[in-house]
Amino acid sequence: MSGALTSLTIAQMHDRLTRREVSAVELLDAHEERIDAVDGGIKAFLRLTPDLARGQAEAADRRLAAGDGVHALTGIPLAIKDVFCTQGVETTAGSRILAGFISPYDATVVARLRQAGAVFVGMTNCDEFAMGSSTENSGYWPTHNPWDPTRVPGGSSGGSAAAVAAGMAAFALGSDTGGSIRQPAALTGTVGFKATYGRVSRYGLIAFASSLDHVGPFTRSVDDCATVMATIAGHDPLDATCFDRPLDLDRVGAGIKGMRLGLPREYFEVAGMEEGVQRSVGDALEVLKEAGAELVEVSLPHTDYGLAAYYIVAPAECSSNLARFDGVKYGLHDPGAESLLANYLNTRREGFGPEVRRRLMLGTYALSSGYYDAYYLKAMKVRTLIKRDFDEAFARCDAIVSATSPTVAFKIGEKTGDPYAMYLCDVLTLGADLAGLPGLSVPTAAAGGLPVGLQVVSPQFREDLALQVGRAYEQASGITAEVARL
Amino acid sequence: MSSVVGSDWEAVIGMEVHVQLATRSKMFCGCATDYLGKPPNSNVCPVCLGLPGTLPVINRKAVELLLKSALALNCEIQEFTKFDRKNYFYPDLPKGYQISQYDLPMSRNGWIEVAGKRVRITRVHLEEDTGRLVHAGDSLHSGGVSMVDLNRSGMPLMEIVTEPDLRSAADARDYAVELRALLRTIGASEAEMEKGHLRAEANVSLRPRGSEQLGVKTELKNINSFRALFRAVEFELKRQAEVLESGGQVVQETRGWSEAEQRTVTQRSKEGAEDYPLLPRAGPAAPELRAGLHRGASRLAAGAAGSAPRAPCRRAGTVRVRRRPDHGRG
Numbered sequence: 001m002s003g004a005l006t007s008l009t010i011a012q013m014h015d016r017l018t019r020r021e022v023s024a025v026e027l028l029d030a031h032e033e034r035i036d037a038v039d040g041g042i043k044a045f046l047r048l049t050p051d052l053a054r055g056q057a058e059a060a061d062r063r064l065a066a067g068d069g070v071h072a073l074t075g076i077p078l079a080i081k082d083v084f085c086t087q088g089v090e091t092t093a094g095s096r097i098l099a100g101f102i103s104p105y106d107a108t109v110v111a112r113l114r115q116a117g118a119v120f121v122g123m124t125n126c127d128e129f130a131m132g133s134s135t136e137n138s139g140y141w142p143t144h145n146p147w148d149p150t151r152v153p154g155g156s157s158g159g160s161a162a163a164v165a166a167g168m169a170a171f172a173l174g175s176d177t178g179g180s181i182r183q184p185a186a187l188t189g190t191v192g193f194k195a196t197y198g199r200v201s202r203y204g205l206i207a208f209a210s211s212l213d214h215v216g217p218f219t220r221s222v223d224d225c226a227t228v229m230a231t232i233a234g235h236d237p238l239d240a241t242c243f244d245r246p247l248d249l250d251r252v253g254a255g256i257k258g259m260r261l262g263l264p265r266e267y268f269e270v271a272g273m274e275e276g277v278q279r280s281v282g283d284a285l286e287v288l289k290e291a292g293a294e295l296v297e298v299s300l301p302h303t304d305y306g307l308a309a310y311y312i313v314a315p316a317e318c319s320s321n322l323a324r325f326d327g328v329k330y331g332l333h334d335p336g337a338e339s340l341l342a343n344y345l346n347t348r349r350e351g352f353g354p355e356v357r358r359r360l361m362l363g364t365y366a367l368s369s370g371y372y373d374a375y376y377l378k379a380m381k382v383r384t385l386i387k388r389d390f391d392e393a394f395a396r397c398d399a400i401v402s403a404t405s406p407t408v409a410f411k412i413g414e415k416t417g418d419p420y421a422m423y424l425c426d427v428l429t430l431g432a433d434l435a436g437l438p439g440l441s442v443p444t445a446a447a448g449g450l451p452v453g454l455q456v457v458s459p460q461f462r463e464d465l466a467l468q469v470g471r472a473y474e475q476a477s478g479i480t481a482e483v484a485r486l
Numbered sequence: 487m488s489s490v491v492g493s494d495w496e497a498v499i500g501m502e503v504h505v506q507l508a509t510r511s512k513m514f515c516g517c518a519t520d521y522l523g524k525p526p527n528s529n530v531c532p533v534c535l536g537l538p539g540t541l542p543v544i545n546r547k548a549v550e551l552l553l554k555s556a557l558a559l560n561c562e563i564q565e566f567t568k569f570d571r572k573n574y575f576y577p578d579l580p581k582g583y584q585i586s587q588y589d590l591p592m593s594r595n596g597w598i599e600v601a602g603k604r605v606r607i608t609r610v611h612l613e614e615d616t617g618r619l620v621h622a623g624d625s626l627h628s629g630g631v632s633m634v635d636l637n638r639s640g641m642p643l644m645e646i647v648t649e650p651d652l653r654s655a656a657d658a659r660d661y662a663v664e665l666r667a668l669l670r671t672i673g674a675s676e677a678e679m680e681k682g683h684l685r686a687e688a689n690v691s692l693r694p695r696g697s698e699q700l701g702v703k704t705e706l707k708n709i710n711s712f713r714a715l716f717r718a719v720e721f722e723l724k725r726q727a728e729v730l731e732s733g734g735q736v737v738q739e740t741r742g743w744s745e746a747e748q749r750t751v752t753q754r755s756k757e758g759a760e761d762y763p764l765l766p767r768a769g770p771a772a773p774e775l776r777a778g779l780h781r782g783a784s785r786l787a788a789g790a791a792g793s794a795p796r797a798p799c800r801r802a803g804t805v806r807v808r809r810r811p812d813h814g815r816g
Contacts, residue, residue: 085539105532204539323582324536
């Protein structure tokens with residue numbers, strides 16, 4: 001019974017809740033049982049919020065009983081990546097430096113989901129400050145892939161992806177700066193999406209790289225993804241980059257007959273592409289063709305420079321964004337430090353893990369006087385070229401499709417000794433972040449028992465097109481996000 | 487002509503003035519600006535505390551007041567402007583950077599007439615103020631503890647920088663007096679020097695009369711009145727003349743005016759130099775802080791005769807300066 005409840009989509013749960021076949025409290029109970037049963041091995045959650053969840057579930061039941069103000073997410077269990085400030089809950093961005101920081105305010109997306117009546121199950125593990133592709137850079141512990149616990153769930157939003165893949169939450173919030181939603185979605189067989197830069201408010205998202213940070217959901221269907229997007233998207237006066245433009249998702253189910261889908265040559269020739277992934281994505285393309293899409297080859301000629309530009313821009317921005325963690329106001333600090341400088345140095349040396357320290361040093365260097373033009377400004381110029389590549393490609397197609405990740409989930413520990421190999425995990429996803437474009441990952445046929453993802457990137461403001469392609473694929477292939485048996 | 491400087495030397499003085507703008511809310515959040523007398527850390531919110539995840543939203547009224555001031559100072563309004571981050575570590579700076587403007591200030595190239603002479607204005611830009619440190623004990627080094635009060639954190643500041651066009655302590659004072667009158671007339675600031683609404687810093691140097699080259703300058707701070715400004719510059723010109731005439735060289739440094747001693751004294755680069763090791767770095771421009779200005783400024787100029795000034799507005803590809811939700815107070 002509980003197994004059945006935790007495998008449902010949001011739409012199915014909502015259906016049962018509104019027909020009063022199940023209560024929000026029962027739904028929460030089922031998820032908590034599931035967490036008790038499996039999270040010891042998966043370690044998706046950094047902390048659970050049972051009291052908060054119970055109160056929200058009871059409130060949802062009252063709302064459902066009254067039939068008043070019921071939202072599609074009322075009573076639906078949600079897992080929140082530890083980078084979203086959640087009022088009254090410890091929020092640490094997966095870092096020791098923020099241990100004990102209880103946010104006094106809600107991120108805008110969290111507030112919107114709270115208002116909708118979602119039930120906050122807990123905060124999920126991630127790479128520290130969202131820097132990583134495997135969740136192994138967490139300041140706490142690595143998260144395991146529900147499909148094979150000896151493997152990573154991807155990252156940085158690995159805890160959120162694993163929670164949804166293992167049936168510990170119906171949906172989850174993630175953030176995507178270089179692929180941190182789409183890549184873990186691919187590696188866990190879930191649906192992951194990030195919209196146009198500025199579509200979803202970043203207020204309350206603990207900043208990694210301000211010009212690249214995107215917010216989005218993990219779900220088990222494209223329709224669910226659209227439901228969550230409709231709830232969290234939209235103008236926020238607290239984020240001046242958040243634009244005021246309606247998100248029209250009415251045609252997500254309209255199919256793809258006559259749509260032109262672009263296959264970027266460079267994305268199919270990327271180094272390290274596994275055969276299993278290639279085969280699965282190749283089959284997916286056949287399905288799309290049979291569903292009526294026209295496949296056209298396009299080119300994104302500056303793809304090779306994307307990774308380099310990304311690893312200048314993102315560290316530069318993070319070196320400034322993470323300056324506030326100085327041990328003076330909150331989180332970790334060294335009470336025994338004999339001077340202010342010693343407190344700064346000790347706090348930051350102790351509080352940040354090796355990958356964060358590496359990026360802080362890279363970024364500080366890239367911004368220091370004399371190097372700013374050579375590194376940061378040049379990288380921003382490359383970024384403009386990458387944007388232009390996409391613009392030119394979209395002149396020839398409605399959306400771009402490719403693999404999300406060149407590999408399936410890799411073994412825990414396999415890439416931790418080689419930062420560059422880890423950075424290559426994002427080679428197919430970071431272009432859409434640099435260009436600020438909507439990007440979706442939907443599960444395709446497994447390769448060797450491990451999930452594979454198809455990525456769909458659509459033009460700025462056209463989230464609907466990416467979702468339309470994903471929805472059509474889901475329907476035509478019959479492959480949907482499943483909950484891992486554990 | 488300064489009375490203390492002999493005919494061999496010419497005084498060369500430029501001014502940097504920080505003006506606290508007469509807005510009702512802070513530069514990037516909805517907190518009130520009338521924090522004086524409030525208990526420490528009571529006039530704060532997640533944004534001006536620099537809590538994780540918070541974002542700045544530009545105060546429309548502050549931009550309006552800057553544009554008005556810039557136009558009154560005959561400045562060119564720039565078509566595009568952005569804010570930058572000045573990164574350094576200090577406990578009164580909760581984000582680890584100050585939001586200010588570097589290469590694209592809102593306005594440049596103006597002038598103001600002071601006692602019949604034109605003083606050129608280099609630039610006028612917006613930034614945010616820091617919090618303040620309160621040192622326990624009798625002096626900084628005996629106290630052992632410093633406390634942070636962030637009530638002032640995020641207050642809107644306008645910085646007005648002149649070219650080195652002033653030639654005497656009286657010129658420097660007259661400039662500040664003229665500036666105060668102008669800012670009060672247009673309602674940009676209460677401009678009370680004693681209350682810190684108007685903080686003047688003078689860059690002072692001497693050069694041999696007839697020379698075109700600039701001498702080594704010192705930067706004078708901690709000036710809390712027009713009288714202090716006059717005396718500080720006067721003292722410094724005399725001090726520098728003595729140094730030069732005795733065959734020495736002026737050291738480029740920041741000097742503070744000591745009201746008690748009536749002299750300028752070498753300042754530690756900041757309270758406790760040993761705790762201030764990192765040079766400010768330019769940070770990336772925050773994406774939320776880019777704005778097109780020109781149309782708004784033209785409207786403001788056009789409206790100067792009658793209708794209420796309008797704020798900057800959207801240009802293609804730039805971000806609109808919006809009113810924030812939490813304060814229609816401006």
